Amino acid sequence: MIHTRDFQALNLVKVMETQAQKASATIDFDKNGGVVAAIAVDHLSSRVLMVAYMNREAFDETVATGRACYFSRSRKKLWRKGEESGNFQIVHEIRLDCDADAIVLAVEQRGDAAACHEGYESCFFRKLDGGLWKVVDRRRVDPAKYGPGYGHQPKKSAG
Amino acid sequence: MIHTRDFQALNLVKVMETQAQKASATIDFDKNGGVVAAIAVDHLSSRVLMVAYMNREAFDETVATGRACYFSRSRKKLWRKGEESGNFQIVHEIRLDCDADAIVLAVEQRGDAAACHEGYESCFFRKLDGGLWKVVDRRRVDPAKYGPGYGHQPKKSAG
Numbered sequence: 260m261i262h263t264r265d266f267q268a269l270n271l272v273k274v275m276e277t278q279a280q281k282a283s284a285t286i287d288f289d290k291n292g293g294v295v296a297a298i299a300v301d302h303l304s305s306r307v308l309m310v311a312y313m314n315r316e317a318f319d320e321t322v323a324t325g326r327a328c329y330f331s332r333s334r335k336k337l338w339r340k341g342e343e344s345g346n347f348q349i350v351h352e353i354r355l356d357c358d359a360d361a362i363v364l365a366v367e368q369r370g371d372a373a374a375c376h377e378g379y380e381s382c383f384f385r386k387l388d389g390g391l392w393k394v395v396d397r398r399r400v401d402p403a404k405y406g407p408g409y410g411h412q413p414k415k416s417a418g
Numbered sequence: 419m420i421h422t423r424d425f426q427a428l429n430l431v432k433v434m435e436t437q438a439q440k441a442s443a444t445i446d447f448d449k450n451g452g453v454v455a456a457i458a459v460d461h462l463s464s465r466v467l468m469v470a471y472m473n474r475e476a477f478d479e480t481v482a483t484g485r486a487c488y489f490s491r492s493r494k495k496l497w498r499k500g501e502e503s504g505n506f507q508i509v510h511e512i513r514l515d516c517d518a519d520a521i522v523l524a525v526e527q528r529g530d531a532a533a534c535h536e537g538y539e540s541c542f543f544r545k546l547d548g549g550l551w552k553v554v555d556r557r558r559v560d561p562a563k564y565g566p567g568y569g570h571q572p573k574k575s576a577g
Contacts (some may be wrong), residue, residue: 278549285551296455296469305464310520312456322546354542355551357534361469363542375516383513383522387481392439392444392514 272323279322283315287359295342295360299374302351308374309382311338313362325350327364344345344405346370371400376410378402431482436439442474446518453489456521458533461510461524467533470497472521484509486523501513503564504528518565535569537561 286295294312301308311329313321317337325349326368331338341347348366355362368374375382377398384396403407439442445454453471460467470488472480476496479487486507490497500506501565514521526532534541536557543555 281549282546288424298457298466298469300464300466305459305466306461307457307464307466307522310457310515333420353546354548356541357536357538357543358541361541363466377516379516382515382517382520384516385514387441387512387514390440392441400492 275323276319279319282322283318285359286318286355286362287317288315290358290360294332295362295379297327297329297362297364299327299348299364299366299368301380302367305365306381307383308366308368308380311340318362321350321364322353327366341370343409344370344373344376344402346373348374373399373402376402434482435478438478441481442477443511444518445474445477445514445521447474449517449519453491454521455522456486456488456523458486458507458525458527460539461526464524465540466468466542467487467525467527470499477521480509480523481512486525500529502568503529503532503561504561505532507533531559532561535561 288295294314295318296310297313297318298310299308300306312332314330317330320337320339323349325331327340327350329338329340330336339347348364349369350364350366352365353362354365368380371378371395373380375384377384378400379396380399383397384394385392386395387393429544447454453473454477455469456472457469458467459465471488471491472487476487476489477479479498480494486499486509488497488499489495498506506528508528509523509525511524512521513524527539532535532539534543536543536567537557537559539558540555545554
């Protein structure tokens with residue numbers, strides 16, 4: 260027996276899934292090998308927090324759940340942002356560009372308010388200054404707290 | 419005979435070129451086939467204006483000239499933003515992400531203050547609303563003013 264509340268919840272999930280499919284039909288995933296660039300910005304300050312990629316499945320999940328889900332090109336699988344660290348992102352708004360091959364998500368960064376796997380609010384914590392990339396932001400959290408296997412390894416060049 | 423002023427100017431160009439080369443040496447162009455994502459944001463509001471790509475040459479030129487220069491992946495050549503429309507971008511700040519494969523440019527959008535080839539301030543003029551992408555911004559300029567051959571053709575899906 261299905262209770263009315265369960266039935267309503269199931270209907271809502273179905274509506275969200277249908278909306279996600281309608282929305283993703285417009286996006287040009289083919290142009291860049293099945294993915295589009297997805298830029299997460301802070302929903303209040305508009306600051307760019309990170310750039311990642313989404314395939315259709317990641318986009319549909321993001322719309323259906325209201326939480327940012329990306330596609331990891333290196334690991335070749337869905338990357339539910341925050342599943343290891345708790346630093347998930349509530350999606351307030353989704354925008355699409357003129358060519359339908361890039362997305363901007365206005366997000367509320369939860370957890371330790373650090374979108375970057377190195378513990379910064381934004382992945383863009385280095386600024387060009389006289390030919391050198393200088394770290395100009397402060398870390399919000401030491402990512403060691405999430406365990407030794409957390410995140411992808413930073414490149415040697417990212418110092 | 420080289421005048422002192424010319425000599426100083428030549429020296430300045432050399433310094434800027436050297437700085438550009440030092441800066442681009444850190445960037446991981448290999449990861450994505452020779453280009454990195456470059457996000458232009460308004461230097462005052464932080465709003466994302468557009469997403470394009472840069473190869474090393476485009477990056478070096480951007481640093482050396484202080485004007486945004488991208489690499490057109492479809493036309494396979496440097497794309498000096500604004501060269502057709504006058505909508506060029508003065509670069510105030512350049513930031514690099516943790517993985518050294520994405521860049522944020524804080525720019526002052528000149529000309530008609532329209533970064534988008536469809537005449538909008540931002541390429542992200544459509545917002546997801548109930549499964550549909552709705553145009554929520556106003557055009558700043560009719561791009562027809564730049565001539566029939568202006569810009570790349572918008573996709574059919576970008577309506």
